Amino acid sequence: MKAHILILLFVALPCLATGCHTPSSSIDGDPMLSVNTLIDAPDDYAARRVGTDAYPIPPYAKFLKGVRICLNPGHGGDADRRGFKRGPTGVREAEMNLRVAQYLRDFLVACDADVKMTREDDVLLTYEERAAIANDWGADLFVSLHHNAIDNKPEVNYTTVWYHGEVSYRPSNLDLARYLCDGLYDALALPRITDVPLKSDHLMYKDGFAVLRHAKVTAALCESSFFTNPDEEQRLRRPEYNLREAYGLFIGLARYAAAGLPRARLIASPNELRAADGGADKRSAMPIEAMTMTPTVSNESGIVFELDDGLRRRKAWGHERNMILPDTIAVRIDGRRVQHEFHDDGSRYLLRVEAPVERPPGSYQVEVQFQNMNKNSVLNPYFTVEYGG
Ligand SMILES: [Zn+2]
Missing domain, CATH: 2.60.40 (Immunoglobulin-like)
Structure with missing residues (x-):
């Protein structure tokens, strides 16, 4: 019970300070068509915090040097689809995905990894185009960044990381997924888990996720937490929470590189x-x-x-x-x-x-x-x- 109260306080305090229940701009006052739904942060928000006591660069992160990592923030260019990929108050998944990816890039670049983003703006790309960016570049790793949704179950909030097809399809996909998942576990410390967090995309679609199916490099897709959970939706608006998630993904990638990329x-x-x-x-x-x-x-x-x-x-x-x-x-x-x-x-x-x-x-x-x-x-x-x- 005590832990419950503490968690509620942790969630509620930043919202009181920032008035975060109101998305910052909307069309005709309709929050389900609004854009810029995250709490504003300066462009150098993450860069100024990389390597500080709160976000230290561990010595083993040096093995990220030269690793080619393509980051794919999911969705984008979809604000005009009313309610599409939005939380209960209208916060857009496309925006949180992009900001986490940008923050993750700042950590990786600080360790001399080679990073390419599939999108830098609120634009729509096809799944084929996203995968082609990683394939044509010759990426070592292709990481798709998403947040999850579920209808009529606002209490649900846990981490899953997805691989394509069968476990035998490309074993390195499981390595990437496992390290990313562990990093997210450490960073987000969500109180609830799903018992087997690495999931095959065949569970969702017969042919899996198109972006993973088209990837010809080691690839995984993170669904870091659920924006349909009202508390999580509000956390996901905050730059410090986006940075925490990015740090977890960074630590996961650093541990992966440190363990050797065969x-x-x-x-x-x-x-x-x-x-x-x-x-x-x-x-x-x-x-x-x-x-x-x-x-x-x-x-x-x-x-x-x-x-x-x-x-x-x-x-x-x-x-x-x-x-x-x-x-x-x-x-x-x-x-x-x-x-x-x-x-x-x-x-x-x-x-x-x-x-x-x-x-x-x-x-x-x-x-x-x-x-x-x-x-x-x-x-x-x-x-x-x-x-x-
Ligand atoms: Zn998504």
Whole structure:
């Protein structure tokens, strides 16, 4: 009971101070058509607080450096749809999503992550356009930012993070979702949870969320809390609460990067195979020297990958030890599991599979999966190989 009263006080006090039950502008006084429904904050609100005692940058956040993160604030350009994605007093989801994304960007940029936003303004983009921004850029991670809604259940308020399809669809999506969820748990500390917070988008639609379905990079979609909960709606108007949420997402991403982002790189194929670059991994994720080394591990023809556990290159004590869980290594050609050879000489990992010699000439998809010692999976596991027969 005491805790209940404390929570109510916490919610009520800022509202008394700011009069936050009235959206700041509306069309014809109709709150369900209003815009700028959040409490105003200066443009540098987050930037001035990044790295302060309240929002410290942990030392492990240094591993975000150079990680390409595409942030996708959900919705936008939809204020004229009366009541669309709005809380009980008319606060718009599109606006809270954008502000959380902007604040999250400030944290990430402070750690030298590469950040791209799918939208900076209150504009409408299709789901395909949003995913294409991440795909074409060669993002490592694609994070969609949303807040949730439910009809006729104002008491509901918890965090969910969504992945596409089956758990096997792209295991790295689960890594991203898990770290984001844990960060949100810590930052928002909502009193209620759903018992399994990582959800498949097939629960919502037969083909899942379009934005996740079109993503060709590691992707997840956060529904951080429910704006249909009246208390939460008012919290979500406040810049300090948006910043707290952004900080939780930032911490989640920093922990993920610190645990190592595994990658695979196609480094050689036999003469009759012309390799196309792997998946959406358009840039060199591996050290340059990896590309100039002897391309095969044996005299037999085969397809050779160099694996990167995301950890060894830090040269920490013990870095020459194997940090890839051998039983998690799996290679599939067009979905069919094939034999592989795994070699670790203490400085680099090589993975070799036979060319699809028994198959007709054509284009084959090769999938390379493994987990590093922190159970993180390959960011971009898909490669296209042309087999000439
Ligand atoms: Zn949404």
